[in-house]
Amino acid sequence: xxxxxxTSARPLRRDAARNRELLLAAARxxxxxxxxxxxxxxxxxxxxxxxxxxxxxxxxxxxxASAVLDEVFATMSAHADAALADEDAxxxxxxxxxxAMDLQSVNRGxxxxxxxxxxPRNLQQLxxxxxxxxxxxxxxxxxxxxxxxxVTMADFALLTVMLCAVADLTEGTAPTVWRRxxxxxxPGLRPGGPSLPSDGLxxxxxxxxxxxxxxxxSGGGPA
Amino acid sequence: xxxxxxTSARPLRRDAARNRELLLAAARxxxxxxxxxxxxxxxxxxxxxxxxxxxxxxxxxxxxASAVLDEVFATMSAHADAALADEDAxxxxxxxxxxAMDLQSVNRGxxxxxxxxxxPRNLQQLxxxxxxxxxxxxxxxxxxxxxxxxVTMADFALLTVMLCAVADLTEGTAPTVWRRxxxxxxPGLRPGGPSLPSDGLxxxxxxxxxxxxxxxxSGGGPA
Amino acid sequence: xxxxxxTSARPLRRDAARNRELLLAAARxxxxxxxxxxxxxxxxxxxxxxxxxxxxxxxxxxxxASAVLDEVFATMSAHADAALADEDAxxxxxxxxxxAMDLQSVNRGxxxxxxxxxxPRNLQQLxxxxxxxxxxxxxxxxxxxxxxxxVTMADFALLTVMLCAVADLTEGTAPTVWRRxxxxxxPGLRPGGPSLPSDGLxxxxxxxxxxxxxxxxSGGGPA
Amino acid sequence: xxxxxxTSARPLRRDAARNRELLLAAARxxxxxxxxxxxxxxxxxxxxxxxxxxxxxxxxxxxxASAVLDEVFATMSAHADAALADEDAxxxxxxxxxxAMDLQSVNRGxxxxxxxxxxPRNLQQLxxxxxxxxxxxxxxxxxxxxxxxxVTMADFALLTVMLCAVADLTEGTAPTVWRRxxxxxxPGLRPGGPSLPSDGLxxxxxxxxxxxxxxxxSGGGPA
DNA sequence: TATGAATGAGAGTTCATTCAT
DNA sequence: AATGAATGAACTCTCATTCAT
Numbered sequence: 001x002x003x004x005x006x007t008s009a010r011p012l013r014r015d016a017a018r019n020r021e022l023l024l025a026a027a028r029x030x031x032x033x034x035x036x037x038x039x040x041x042x043x044x045x046x047x048x049x050x051x052x053x054x055x056x057x058x059x060x061x062x063x064x065a066s067a068v069l070d071e072v073f074a075t076m077s078a079h080a081d082a083a084l085a086d087e088d089a090x091x092x093x094x095x096x097x098x099x100a101m102d103l104q105s106v107n108r109g110x111x112x113x114x115x116x117x118x119x120p121r122n123l124q125q126l127x128x129x130x131x132x133x134x135x136x137x138x139x140x141x142x143x144x145x146x147x148x149x150x151v152t153m154a155d156f157a158l159l160t161v162m163l164c165a166v167a168d169l170t171e172g173t174a175p176t177v178w179r180r181x182x183x184x185x186x187p188g189l190r191p192g193g194p195s196l197p198s199d200g201l202x203x204x205x206x207x208x209x210x211x212x213x214x215x216x217x218s219g220g221g222p223a
Numbered sequence: 224x225x226x227x228x229x230t231s232a233r234p235l236r237r238d239a240a241r242n243r244e245l246l247l248a249a250a251r252x253x254x255x256x257x258x259x260x261x262x263x264x265x266x267x268x269x270x271x272x273x274x275x276x277x278x279x280x281x282x283x284x285x286x287x288a289s290a291v292l293d294e295v296f297a298t299m300s301a302h303a304d305a306a307l308a309d310e311d312a313x314x315x316x317x318x319x320x321x322x323a324m325d326l327q328s329v330n331r332g333x334x335x336x337x338x339x340x341x342x343p344r345n346l347q348q349l350x351x352x353x354x355x356x357x358x359x360x361x362x363x364x365x366x367x368x369x370x371x372x373x374v375t376m377a378d379f380a381l382l383t384v385m386l387c388a389v390a391d392l393t394e395g396t397a398p399t400v401w402r403r404x405x406x407x408x409x410p411g412l413r414p415g416g417p418s419l420p421s422d423g424l425x426x427x428x429x430x431x432x433x434x435x436x437x438x439x440x441s442g443g444g445p446a
Numbered sequence: 447x448x449x450x451x452x453t454s455a456r457p458l459r460r461d462a463a464r465n466r467e468l469l470l471a472a473a474r475x476x477x478x479x480x481x482x483x484x485x486x487x488x489x490x491x492x493x494x495x496x497x498x499x500x501x502x503x504x505x506x507x508x509x510x511a512s513a514v515l516d517e518v519f520a521t522m523s524a525h526a527d528a529a530l531a532d533e534d535a536x537x538x539x540x541x542x543x544x545x546a547m548d549l550q551s552v553n554r555g556x557x558x559x560x561x562x563x564x565x566p567r568n569l570q571q572l573x574x575x576x577x578x579x580x581x582x583x584x585x586x587x588x589x590x591x592x593x594x595x596x597v598t599m600a601d602f603a604l605l606t607v608m609l610c611a612v613a614d615l616t617e618g619t620a621p622t623v624w625r626r627x628x629x630x631x632x633p634g635l636r637p638g639g640p641s642l643p644s645d646g647l648x649x650x651x652x653x654x655x656x657x658x659x660x661x662x663x664s665g666g667g668p669a
Numbered sequence: 670x671x672x673x674x675x676t677s678a679r680p681l682r683r684d685a686a687r688n689r690e691l692l693l694a695a696a697r698x699x700x701x702x703x704x705x706x707x708x709x710x711x712x713x714x715x716x717x718x719x720x721x722x723x724x725x726x727x728x729x730x731x732x733x734a735s736a737v738l739d740e741v742f743a744t745m746s747a748h749a750d751a752a753l754a755d756e757d758a759x760x761x762x763x764x765x766x767x768x769a770m771d772l773q774s775v776n777r778g779x780x781x782x783x784x785x786x787x788x789p790r791n792l793q794q795l796x797x798x799x800x801x802x803x804x805x806x807x808x809x810x811x812x813x814x815x816x817x818x819x820v821t822m823a824d825f826a827l828l829t830v831m832l833c834a835v836a837d838l839t840e841g842t843a844p845t846v847w848r849r850x851x852x853x854x855x856p857g858l859r860p861g862g863p864s865l866p867s868d869g870l871x872x873x874x875x876x877x878x879x880x881x882x883x884x885x886x887s888g889g890g891p892a
Numbered sequence: 893t894a895t896g897a898a899t900g901a902g903a904g905t906t907c908a909t910t911c912a913t
Numbered sequence: 914a915a916t917g918a919a920t921g922a923a924c925t926c927t928c929a930t931t932c933a934t
Contacts, residue, residue, distance in 0.1 A: 015913070016918050039903070050920045055905065057918090115388055155403070158389050162404065165338055165388035166381050173428055180378070180421040181385065184411035185404075193410065198403040205396055239893065262928065264896095273895040275932085284929065462897050462934090485924065496899045501926065503897090561784075561834055601849070604835050608850065611784050611834035612827050619874055626824070626867040627831065627854075633862065634853035644849040651842055685914065708907065710917095719916040721911085730908065 020057050022047040027068045031109030036065055038109075065109065072110055073130055076100050080133035090146035093137045093156075094186065100160055101178055105167040115164050131203075148191045154201035159185055243280050245270040250291045254332030259288055261332075288332065295333055296353050299323050303356035313369035316360045316379075317409065323383055324401055328390040338387050354426070371414040377424035382408055466503050468493040473514045477555030482511055484555075511555065518556055519576055522546050526579035536592035539583045539602075540632065546606055547624055551613040561610050577649075594637045600647035605631055689726050691716040696737045700778030705734055707778075734778065741779055742799050745769050749802035759815035762806045762825075763855065769829055770847055774836040784833050800872070817860040823870035828854055 026047035030038045040061045044051045058064040079099040086092035104110050131153075138156055141147040162185075163178040170177045187193075249270035253261045263284045267274045281287040302322040309315035327333050354376075361379055364370040385408075386401040393400045410416075472493035476484045486507045490497045504510040525545040532538035550556050577599075584602055587593040608631070609624040616623045633639075695716035699707045709730045713720045727733040748768040755761035773779050800822075807825055810816040831854075832847040839846045856862075 019918075040905090041903080049918095051904090052906085052921065053919050059905095061904070115391065155407075158392070158400070158404065161388050161392060162385035165384050168338060169381065169384060170424070170428075174421075174424055176421045177381070177424060178421075180419050180423060181381065181408075183417075183419050184378075184408055187411055187416065188407035194406075196403050196406050198397075198399045198401075200403060201393070201397055201400060205393075242894080263930085264928075267896090273897095274930085275895050275897095276893085278930070279893075465897075486926090487924080495897095497925090498900065498927085499898050505926095507925070561837065601853075604838070604846070604850065607834050607838060608831035611830050614784060615827065615830060616870070616874075620867075620870055622867045623827070623870060624867075626865050626869060627827065629863075629865050630824075630854055630857035631850075633857055639856065640852070642849050642852050644843075644845045644847075646849060647839070647843055647846060651839075688915080709909085710907075713917090719918095720909085721916050721918095722914085724909070725914070725916095 019047070019049055019053055022049060023054055023057055023064065024068060024071075027064050028071075031065055031068055032107040035108045036112050040064070069110060069113060072103055072107065076103060077129040077133060080130060080137060083137055084133055084140070089137075089141040089144040093141045093147070096134070096137055097156065097160060097182065098179075101163050101167070101182065104160065104164050105171065105175060105178055108168070108171070111164040111168050115161055115168075135203075145191060147189055148193060150196060150200070151189050152200035152202065154203060154206040155189070157206055158201070159189075242270075242272050242276055245272060246277055246280060246287065247291055247294070250287050251294070254288055254291055255330040258331040259335050263287070288336075292333060292336055295326055295330065299326060300352040300356060303353060303360060306360055307356055307363070312360075312364040312367040316364045316370070319357070319360055320379065320383060320405065321402075324386050324390070324405065327383065327387050328394070328398060328401055331391070331394070334387040334391055337384055338391070358426070368414060370412055371416060373419060373423065374412050375423035376426060377429040378412070380429055381424070382412075465493070465495055465499055468495060469500055469503055469510065470514060470517075473510050474517075477511055477514055478553040481554045482558050486510070515556060515559055518549055518553065522549060523575040523579060526576060526583060529583055530579055530586070535583075535587040535590040539587045539593070542580070542583055543602065543606060543628065544625075547609050547613070547628065550606065550610050551617065551621060551624055554614070554617070557610040557614055561607055561614075581649075591637060593635055594639060596642060596646070597635050598646035598648065600649060600652040601635070603652055604647070605635075688716075688718050688722055691718060692723055692726060692733065693737055693740070696733050697740070700734055700737055701776040704777040705781050709733070734782075738779060738782055741772055741776065745772060746798040746802060749799060749806060752806055753802055753809070758806075758810040758813040762810045762816070765803070765806055766825065766829060766851065767848075770832050770836070770851065773829065773833050774840070774844060774847055777837070777840070780833040780837050783830055784837070804872070814860060816858055817862060819865060819869065820858050821869035821871065823872060823875040824858070826875055827870070 023043065026043045030043045030046050034042075040054055041051055043064065044054045047054075054064065058067060076099075080096050083092040083096035083099075086095060104114065134156070135153045138147065138151075138153045142149060142151070159182075163181055166178045166181055167175070246266065249266045253266045253269055257265075263277055264274055266287065267277050270277075277287060281290060299322075303319050306315040306319035306322075309318060327337065357379070358376045361370065361374075361376045365372055365374070382405075386404055389401045389404055390398070469489065472489045476489045476492050480488075486500055487497055489510065490500045493500070500510065504513060522545075526542050529538040529542035529545075532541060550560065580602070581599045584593065584597075584599045588595060588597070605628075609627055612624045612627050613621070692712065695712045699712045699715055703711075709723055710720055712733065713723050716723075723733060727736060745768075749765050752761040752765035752768075755764060773783065803825070804822045807816065807820075807822045811818055811820070828851075832850055835847045835850050836844070
């Protein structure tokens with residue numbers, strides 16, 4: 001479930017996979033607690049290995065962070081899929097948002113990517129795996145008349161970004177207040193409300209927005 | 224109008240106060256455009272003075288940023304005061320939120336403090352000057368039956384934080400979408416809605432929340 | 447004479463020019479003795495300043511090395527100009543080659559650039575300043591019937607490269623043997639010898655050759 | 670023919686000698702193409718074995734390079750021997766030089782050792798196997814009156830070093846120009862020319878020269 | 893008082909070599 | 914005997930802050 005990307009035809013490594021796991025675990029922890037600006041040395045130390053080891057497993061800090069975040073995105077995608085299985089379109093959508101926020105509210109690094117849109121690669125994940133079921137959830141809810149027609153998928157995406165901001169600020173003191181704001185936001189998305197100003201973002205605009213900002217991590221980006 | 228907080232009994236010096244203004248102007252611009260991670264060298268260069276001069280006027284980068292942000296907070300306070308002059312409690316409150324967001328949506332550094340709650344000092348500003356009329360606005364609106372009773376001033380504060388997150392992401396591509404989400408959020412704060420989960424933050428909690436996170440700027444905080 | 451590039455309209459820096467000189471002196475020494483792979487930390491230490499200081503004056507190691515080598519190229523150009531003043535075309539040419547080798551034979555870093563053709567920028571120097579009088583020297587000697595017609599300027603350039611190889615090997619033990627090989631090479635370049643195999647390089651080919659190899663220094667080149 | 674120097678009384682082991690061959694083959698290729706700064710990991714990967722295996726067979730990167738270069742030196746020795754079989758002393762000598770350069774012109778690593786005189790060990794090879802017939806070739810040519818008397822074997826050695834410099838620079842663009850310079854150099858070595866400045870190196874000096882420079886490879890020499 | 897040069901700790905990354913499996 | 918993961922010192926470059934001029 002938590003196992004990592006066995007990307008290519010690599011047969012599997014021996015017990016050195018243990019270190020990879022140690023590193024991923026450390027990265028999960030460190031990046032979640034201290035954000036993505038945490039040092040690779042810190043991660044390595046937390047994992048109990050040398051920095052060089054980190055670089056054996058991951059090309060650079062960015063790759064390690066991506067690996068860790070990919071896992072979360074995968075989990076979120078799974079949740080989105082599961083939400084589609086709910087026969088109640090609205091409940092499915094809301095349930096997904098909550099499950100996504102459950103993850104985001106305890107993961108500072110995750111919030112940072114979502115809020116800062118660091119780089120293409122993560123976005124790829126977001127789009128390829130998550131975007132699809134996410135869009136499906138929204139459109140299904142709209143088709144079912146549970147969500148107003150003039151709302152876009154990007155509205156829901158930005159909704160979680162907003163809740164991230166709340167979670168960011170309140171993680172240490174009131175880690176569940178985001179639920180309050182979710183509750184505040186949802187009614188406005190149901191049909192029947194007053195018309196909304198400032199058109200919602202198209203998917204393309206959302207992508208553009210997330211692409212626009214600081215793509216650098218480790219020197220100058222994916223390199 | 225443009226003169227800055229000569230907090231204590233310092234009489235004011237010669238035309239070297241001009242440098243202070245130059246620095247503040249540069250800092251306003253640079254921090255607004257590039258965020259607080261901009262270099263003090265950059266600010267000094269933009270101001271046309273040496274870095275040393277910056278350090279003569281401000282203890283460290285943090286202090287300069289604070290000075291600049293204090294101005295904005297002062298402006299926001301003024302807007303809050305003005306909003307209290309509106310006889311319509313709800314319109315006043317909403318008008319204030321919009322004016323605050325007008326400032327925040329074009330000021331990346333400002334958004335960063337608000338979203339990250341860098342340090343005590345800024346908060347002081349927030350509380351001492353802004354908080355009071357802000358609270359008054361909210362309470363007046365509640366007294367007038369325009370805002371539901373179980374909503375706190377912190378809810379409105381976090382509301383702007385959330386919109387900051389939106390503005391952050393869309394500044395380059397759709398700089399006014401935050402209005403859409405403001406419109407989405409406001410109805411829920413009016414009386415008559417369903418009860419809200421997860422108690423709103425008290426003022427103390429809000430303060431605490433903003434205190435909790437990354438106090439470091441320049442090494443490890445105010446030093 | 448040894449003063450450095452006052453490139454632009456910079457009025458002149460105060461006594462911090464002293465450190466620049468210290469750095470250049472140290473770089474001259476260190477690069478000449480140990481070659482270009484010497485550490486910037488080493489240069490800084492030798493100069494008695496911190497690394498940061500080095501980076502204040504020079505964007506990167508490459509720039510510092512270039513600055514030092516530019517000086518030498520300038521000196522070589524001056525020698526070439528002086529050689530053109532000699533009314534004896536052949537003596538002028540040979541004198542220039544000897545003076546160039548006098549510099550190269552005691553400067554390992556210089557030899558490395560000449561032999562390895564590190565990067566465009568140095569080449570620019572070589573071409574813009576040195577190439578012109580060098581070509582003039584050669585062509586004048588050819589016009590005077592002192593150099594065979596089928597010899598190109600590149601032949602003389604490569605001739606010094608070859609002597610660099612000798613100097614490289616014998617610097618510590620027999621620092622003047624290169625003169626022996628110069629004496630060995632020169633007769634062949636005079637008119638009347640047997641035809642030479644393998645066409646001489648054109649100027650373009652020479653440039654191409656020097657461009658071809660390892661352009662990286664400090665990560666990935668001039669960046 | 671392809672088997673390698675089993676120096677001492679080691680009987681020879683099983684088919685794990687195959688790995689040695691794989692490594693040598695890979696090293697031949699990699700060092701020839703990319704020079705001696707190529708990574709041992711690269712060599713191992715090219716060989717299809719682990720780095721550890723490389724370290725089982727060779728004490729360090731240096732040893733592997735030496736082994737590979739020993740082969741080339743052996744080949745060169747063979748060519749020298751063959752050249753001695755030519756009844757024409759001059760033709761034999763020149764033929765040898767050409768055959769040596771044929772090897773050197775396509776082998777960057779080889780040129781690097783010859784030009785940089787990395788360490789004792791290689792030199793041993795050079796002296797023990799190559800030096801002897803080389804000296805014989807030269808002396809025979811001198812005895813035959815084909816080479817001027819004041820020329821030493823070291824002159825011919827340095828001659829090839831010089832051509833290496835040319836080859837180094839022109840490998841990618843004009844891989845045969847070295848022949849031009851060989852042709853340029855040879856006439857000067859025949860009897861009857863003007864006396865040469867700067868005494869030629871003695872064999873001892875040549876050895877000393879090659880010993881003098883950068884003995885470090887892998888930290889600080891053979892370790 | 894203003895300047896801007898100097899500092900140096902720290903970040904990301906590489907690679908020869910060692911050693912557990 | 915073979916593997917290839919682990920190590921960690923070394924290198925280049927950045928930037929907040931100090932201090933000599």
